[in-house]
Amino acid sequence: MSDSASEPPLVVVSDLHVRYGKTDAVRKLSFTIGRGEIFGFIGPNGAGKTSTIKVLATLLKPSLGTATVGGVDVAQHPEIVRRKIGYMPDFFGVYEDLTASEYLHFFAAAYHIPTGQRPGLIRDVLALTDLTEKHDAPVDGLSRGMKQRLSLARVLLHDPELLLLDEPASGLDPRARIEMRELLKELQSMGKTIIVSSHILHELAQFCSHIGIIEAGRMVANGSLRDIYRALSLRRIIHLQLANSSPELLTAMRALPEVAEVEEQPDRLAVQLHEDQSTPEDFLAALHTLGARVRMFQPDAMDMETAFMKLTEGKVA
Amino acid sequence: MPDAVRRFAASTVVRLSMPLLWKELAEGAARPRTYVLRVVYAMALYGLFAFALPRLTDSRYYRGGPSFPSSTELLGFGSWIFERLQSFQLWGIILFQPALMCGRITQEKERDSLVLLFLTELRPWEIVLQKYIGGLVPMLSFLFLSLPLAGVAYALGGLESATIVDVALGLVLTVLQVGALALLFSAWCRTTVAALISTYFWGALLYFIPPILGRIMFVLLGGSISHFRSAPWQEDERWKLLNPTDGISLARGLNGSLWLYLLPSIGTILLCLGLTRWFLVRRAFVPPSNFLPRLFSRIDRWMKGVNRLAGGLVLYRESSSLPVTEPVFWRETQRRVLGKAHYLVRLLCAIEVPTVLLLMALLMVFGDGYETGGMLAFATAVLVGLAVLTLSTTASNSLVSERVGQTLDVLLTTPVSAREIVRQKERALRRLEWVLVVPLLTVFSAHAFFLTSSDAGQPFPRDWIPYLVCWVLTLVIYLPMITWLSLWIGLRVRTRFQGILITLSVLIFWMVALPFTIVMTAGRLGFNPEDSIWALLASPLSVPFLNEAGELQRIAHNSNEPDMIWQIILINSALYAGIAFLIRFCLFREADRCLRR
Known part of the structure; x- marks a missing residue:
């Protein structure tokens, strides 16, 4: 799945099998993630997302199959892999008897970061996660969103190549979710490779370069968003307001090959495009050609929920 | 039937159905x-x-x-x-x-x-x-x-x-x-x-x-x-x-x-x-x-107030306020109540001062009479019981608290190995062991002093040297052994409740039920209880108990082999030192497997 053909993928998972007693949590899962990508891991509860992430985080040994990070097998050399990864679980995992700064110093020591570098490094990660003012605040007194950002600051301390974020936005209020999303975009711009699992599908669609949809321990779809939509023949909805709307113009619009349907709503038109045949930009150009004067042109985010519902059946492992 | 009566009857029937009890039983x-x-x-x-x-x-x-x-x-x-x-x-x-x-x-x-x-x-x-x-x-x-x-x-x-x-x-x-x-x-x-x-x-x-x-x-x-x-x-x-x-x-x-x-x-x-x-x-x-942290922080505030009068006197300064190389040890000794040096000193004073006062009162009131020996044995039993309880619950809780607080997974993805986490936790617990050793040694020394000055109620002379040596060896070997055993159990359990219950059950079985069963079995098989003295070594409590009760001296006296008391003490110490190191070996060997699920 790597974008760059010359560079080997950072994460390679092949035929991964994870078993708890008699339950198969993950079955023959295979995927690759290139450097600098954001991989959205989607699936219903119990699908095997957390198990897969825990294997990559060296917390679980695979029952069968292999997983490598930067070419290093997670089961064979976990101590090397741990230096390459930063893991943020779906719970806080913070020591509540420490202050934010002490918490980061604790993990800086755990990552064997030289003592001289620690103050500056901790100042930087606190600034990045917008927690500078909470430097000496007890962790116990931080809000849920702040604790989550502190966890992210902790993950960044040793500058890992791969971030494993298990439900980072779970339980956060809308503002904290937006802040977390912006933070992830910033990390992407810094060139980090990120695996992020989430249930908030439209948020993943906004910043993930690739998506893996998992159900009952099996990967049911894997690729870029566009690839998945094309494979599923999904439609994108564009909301339009035209200054010169007329029956003739609507008829001409419906005749365009990329248009699947035009629905007239009280204050706008909802146009469904065949995603595999055109892009919103091409459709806008076609409208100008037809002489339409566009007052509002608002493409919906890709319809992840439809894709998810179409691909999954609600099974668990 | 009037509506009110019918409604009352219906509500009574519903209440008698006891849904919560049904749920509890199910x-x-x-x-x-x-x-x-x-x-x-x-x-x-x-x-x-x-x-x-x-x-x-x-x-x-x-x-x-x-x-x-x-x-x-x-x-x-x-x-x-x-x-x-x-x-x-x-x-x-x-x-x-x-x-x-x-x-x-x-x-x-x-x-x-x-x-x-x-x-x-x-x-x-x-x-x-x-x-x-x-x-x-x-x-x-x-x-x-x-x-x-x-x-x-x-x-x-x-x-x-x-x-x-x-x-x-x-x-x-x-x-x-x-x-x-x-x-x-x-x-x-x-x-x-x-x-x-x-x-x-x-x-x-x-x-x-x-x-x-x-x-x-x-x-x-x-x-x-x-x-x-x-x-x-x-x-x-x-x-x-x-x-x-x-x-x-x-x-x-x-x-x-x-x-x-x-x-x-x-x-x-x-x-x-x-x-x-x-x-x-x-x-x-x-x-x-937690009651203890609240109490200690109140004492902190009070001490700071008092210290203003002394001009801000500092008797002891903690070595570092931030971790350098051993983060787990740092947290255990700088941020946990039963790890901080000045809190442990307070705990030591809270145990040691009443112990010393009690011993002085005992010796002053009862002198070298028979009652003093009994009261010293009682004080020993209470202190040993408290020490075992405190150490085992703290040690078993030490690892379980990482699981319960959901910090274990995060810690295990760092380069610090599970074995290293256990080692640092075990090192931090040594401070508590020292705090528990001091009052115990005080009681044992008082008892040894009592033995030198009195033979009241004893049918045979008791020597204070083997008495004290036996207890010192017991402390040196048993306290780390209890720590390692409790940590080992803590590796395997999921909740604090399970940890405390299983640790105490194992210790009670090993120390009390096992020798009792052995003696009963020996009696059942027709052996004289004194023939089964070596079987009593199966329990770590047997020799210290016999030592405290003066039975070791009696056995040596009756067998006309004065050296037998030393043989028993040394064999018991060697046996339990071996068992302690075996438990430690298992603890570190299984740390990675148990903590990583």
Whole structure:
């Protein structure tokens, strides 16, 4: 799945099998993630997302199959892999008897970061996660969103190549979710490779370069968003307001090959495009050609929920 | 039928359906643990019965003849057997009932489901009573297990049916009383562990402090010290009225009204249930808090205030305020209450000062009399018990708290290995070991000093050197061994409650039940108990116990081999040093496997 053909993928998972007693949590899962990508891991509860992430985080040994990070097998050399990864679980995992700064110093020591570098490094990660003012605040007194950002600051301390974020936005209020999303975009711009699992599908669609949809321990779809939509023949909805709307113009619009349907709503038109045949930009150009004067042109985010519902059946492992 | 009556009848039927009790019983029935506990209890009860029978006739026991008495020889011993059954059941209730009851309300708090119960039509009294009955059922089922044995005892004769009724009543009332006390702390505390510890602590006070106070009052009111142990029980024992079985004995002994003598114990049951109802709602949403940190932080504030007068005197400065190379050790010793140096010093003072004062008072009041030896042995037992309890619960909790606080996974994805985490935790616990060693050494030294100055009541001379050497070796070997064992158990459990319960069960079995079983088995097989002295090494408590009781000296004296005492001490020390290092080896070998699931 790597974008760059010359560079080997950072994460390679092949035929991964994870078993708890008699339950198969993950079955023959295979995927690759290139450097600098954001991989959205989607699936219903119990699908095997957390198990897969825990294997990559060296917390679980695979029952069968292999997983490598930067070419290093997670089961064979976990101590090397741990230096390459930063893991943020779906719970806080913070020591509540420490202050934010002490918490980061604790993990800086755990990552064997030289003592001289620690103050500056901790100042930087606190600034990045917008927690500078909470430097000496007890962790116990931080809000849920702040604790989550502190966890992210902790993950960044040793500058890992791969971030494993298990439900980072779970339980956060809308503002904290937006802040977390912006933070992830910033990390992407810094060139980090990120695996992020989430249930908030439209948020993943906004910043993930690739998506893996998992159900009952099996990967049911894997690729870029566009690839998945094309494979599923999904439609994108564009909301339009035209200054010169007329029956003739609507008829001409419906005749365009990329248009699947035009629905007239009280204050706008909802146009469904065949995603595999055109892009919103091409459709806008076609409208100008037809002489339409566009007052509002608002493409919906890709319809992840439809894709998810179409691909999954609600099974668990 | 009028509507009002019909509605009342309908609501009564609904209330009598007791949905919460039904849920409690269904949950209990679905747990394999219920059946495992019942089988273990039954095996212990019937095993004790089988082993106890040969001891009925002392002459046969020591003669080493056929070990099992014939049925005709057993005739008339029904009362004797029944008394043992009663004692076993009584201790079973005291040990098990708090564990079976104290999680009834705290678990609802821990799962945030208590608020859901409040939102239903159930009234607080109904919640309390249904929880109470649900918690009584398992222990009552344990009591029923002894019915066949009671039948055998009755068939052997010597047992009156009135005694059976009295004992049954006493046991049931004890179940109700201990259960009510545990439920009260379940309503008061935020966590099951806190409720369990509080129940044992306050239960011990309820049962043991009144008789001790009674004796002190007896002495203060004019009773002489020489009558301390042989005071007329009518004067002495009425302080035990809070204990239902003692209440029944007193009523029978004094020919008084049974219900009058049971009033204090029934009163405590009703009081506990009333307080449970009172605290159920008022303390339903108390935030989790720990008594010890709060107490220490208050003392901190007070000390800072006092220190202003001394001009900000600093006697001890912590080495570093931030971790350098060992983050886990740093957190354990800088941020945990039982790890911080100045808190540990305070804890040491809180134990050491009263210990020294008590010892001085003992030596001044009783001098070198026989009573002093007994009181020193009692002080040793209490301090050793407290030390083992503190160390084992702290050590087992040390790793479990990482799991419960959900920090273990995060820690395990750092380059710090699971083995290294355990090593740092174990190193941090050594400070606590030192704090526990000091008061113990004080008591042992006082006892050694007592042995040099007195041979009161001893049929043979006791040497203080082997006495002290045995205890020093015991401390040096046993305290790390208990730490390693508790950490090893902590590796495998998921909750604090499980950790504390399993650690204490293992220690009690190993230290108390195992030597008891060995001695009983030896007797059952016709061996003289003194022939089985080496078998006693199976328990770590045996040699220290024999040393404290002067039995080691007696054995050496009787065998005409003065060096035998040293042989026993050295073999015991070598054996347990080996076992301790084996446990340590297993602990570190399994750290990675157990912590990484």
